[in-house]
Amino acid sequence: KVLKCQFILFQAIITNQNQWDEMLLTKGVVVIDVYQAWCGPCKAVVNLLRKLKNEFGEDDVLHFAVAEADNIPTLQPFRNKCEPVFLFCVNGKIVAIVRGVNGPLISKKITELVQEEREIAAGKKERTEVLTKQILKDAGFVIEAAEEKMLTEEQIRVVEDASRQLAFFFPNFGIQKTDQKVEKTLALIRPSLLKERRCKYSIMQRIKDDGFKIAMQKEIILTEEQTREFYKEHENQDYFPVLLEQMTSGPTLVLALTRENAVAHWRDLLGPKVVEEAKKENPNSLRAKYAVDNIPIGQLHGSSTPNDAEKELQFFFPREHTLALIKPDAAKKHKDDIMQKVKDAGFVISKIKEEALTREMAIQFYKDHEGKPFFNQLVTCMTEGPSVIMVLTKENAVEDWRQLMGPTDPEVAKETSPESIRAQFAQDILSNAVHGSSDREHALSSIECIFGEIDIN
Numbered sequence: 001k002v003l004k005c006q007f008i009l010f011q012a013i014i015t016n017q018n019q020w021d022e023m024l025l026t027k028g029v030v031v032i033d034v035y036q037a038w039c040g041p042c043k044a045v046v047n048l049l050r051k052l053k054n055e056f057g058e059d060d061v062l063h064f065a066v067a068e069a070d071n072i073p074t075l076q077p078f079r080n081k082c083e084p085v086f087l088f089c090v091n092g093k094i095v096a097i098v099r100g101v102n103g104p105l106i107s108k109k110i111t112e113l114v115q116e117e118r119e120i121a122a123g124k125k126e127r128t129e130v131l132t133k134q135i136l137k138d139a140g141f142v143i144e145a146a147e148e149k150m151l152t153e154e155q156i157r158v159v160e161d162a163s164r165q166l167a168f169f170f171p172n173f174g175i176q177k178t179d180q181k182v183e184k185t186l187a188l189i190r191p192s193l194l195k196e197r198r199c200k201y202s203i204m205q206r207i208k209d210d211g212f213k214i215a216m217q218k219e220i221i222l223t224e225e226q227t228r229e230f231y232k233e234h235e236n237q238d239y240f241p242v243l244l245e246q247m248t249s250g251p252t253l254v255l256a257l258t259r260e261n262a263v264a265h266w267r268d269l270l271g272p273k274v275v276e277e278a279k280k281e282n283p284n285s286l287r288a289k290y291a292v293d294n295i296p297i298g299q300l301h302g303s304s305t306p307n308d309a310e311k312e313l314q315f316f317f318p319r320e321h322t323l324a325l326i327k328p329d330a331a332k333k334h335k336d337d338i339m340q341k342v343k344d345a346g347f348v349i350s351k352i353k354e355e356a357l358t359r360e361m362a363i364q365f366y367k368d369h370e371g372k373p374f375f376n377q378l379v380t381c382m383t384e385g386p387s388v389i390m391v392l393t394k395e396n397a398v399e400d401w402r403q404l405m406g407p408t409d410p411e412v413a414k415e416t417s418p419e420s421i422r423a424q425f426a427q428d429i430l431s432n433a434v435h436g437s438s439d440r441e442h443a444l445s446s447i448e449c450i451f452g453e454i455d456i457n
């Protein structure tokens with residue numbers, strides 16, 4: 001609560017699309033910390049932001065906001081990321097993105113933008129038009145379809161999500177039968193290279209030009225423990241201390257790539273492991289081209305074999321289980337449509353059964369709500385007929401299922417998440433079509449409670 005109050009002092013709080021649209025009317029620079037409800041705004045840079053606000057505050061050109069991605073459709077591409085994202089908006093246009101807690105970069109960007117605004121105000125400089133789409137593209141979003149088909153932003157996101165998930169979970173879908181099998185591989189761009197954003201964009205371009213699909217991506221700052229775990233087979237090598245220092249020094253970009261023969265193809269593109277060898281033997285290889293001065297280790301990684309790729313992908317993008325339930329009323333009226341949405345979103349249905357919850361089960365299920373005015377009605381509505389009870393499995397399953405369900409109240413869902421299940425199929429706030437575990441712990445305990453102790457794998 002205390003922290004929330006501190007935020008209110010200098011950061012506007014944006015929790016819905018209307019407030020977001022209003023924010024776009026702000027003149028000058030707005031720095032927006034895009035956060036998700038489950039983790040809250042970024043506390044790590046709040047002092048830095050406040051300092052900059054004090055430094056540049058007087059001419060009212062610099063503003064700050066926090067925006068909850070979960071409830072703002074425009075911010076859908078930033079959901080389900082475990083890193084903070086800062087958007088920089090000038091006169092209603094997003095002009096830059098900084099991912100991760102990168103204080104120096106945030107500070108540099110703010111200083112540049114404020115200086116530029118001052119110069120424009122003083123008539124020393126003209127405003128140049130910035131294409132938001134280009135920025136989003138540079139940040140790794142695939143939006144080529146926008147120009148070709150004039151899709152709406154919402155449609156673009158749906159197309160992107162569907163093909164991304166299709167590519168990962170069903171890598172051979174739609175591929176003509178050839179000898180080559182579509183594979184997955186893991187690619188890493190290490191922190192020292194990732195800092196050079198231009199290099200990152202040209203590598204991403206090369207990846208796409210070479211026919212890879214980026215099935216999943218995220219930037220994370222590895223802890224020492226995670227680095228040791230990931231590189232445990234290298235622990236005794238003389239380069240290990242450098243590797244450890246490098247990998248923990250800032251965000252690493254982690255990519256799940258798919259294409260035919262992905263593992264070998266990516267390794268070919270990377271070139272020899274030792275930078276000096278790469279420069280000598282294959283100067284066009286990525287490791288040679290993107291070597292960082294004075295750092296002996298290559299800045300790019302690729303899995304060695306398809307088996308390693310599986311293990312490494314599991315390390316960075318672990319599969320998760322959640323308990324999902326189609327409530328009785330929706331199970332009767334909309335089961336097929338809801339199941340279609342489950343499949344389209346890339347969930348694997350690891351367990352499924354149809355049965356009516358007993359009153360005891362329903363009470364146990366919603367025991368946190370015991371005593372609330374709607375509790376008895378809730379129990380009745382949950383027991384009035386068979387529910388479809390499922391264990392859904394995929395990367396980030398708990399959070400993704402909650403996203404797909406939408407807000408508890410269908411009226412809110414229609415406003416903020418029109419594609420969600422509750423927006424489309426819920427009757428009212430009580431009979432709201434679906435249930436989903438609120439976090440991983442709840443997921444495991446309710447899966448155990450309903451399906452018993454089973455090995456879902």
Ligand SMILES: Nc1ncnc2c1ncn2[C@@H]1O[C@H](COP(=O)(O)OP(=O)(O)OP(=O)(O)O)[C@@H](O)[C@H]1O
Pocket residue numbers: 366369374378407408429430431432434435436437438
């Ligand atoms: N104000 C309300 N009036 C009537 N029913 C409500 C109200 N708030 C919650 N409920 C019912 O209680 C259930 C549990 O509420 P909770 O706040 O945990 O929502 P949720 O996490 O979105 O949904 P669920 O736990 O079912 O996945 C809701 O799904 C809904 O059926």
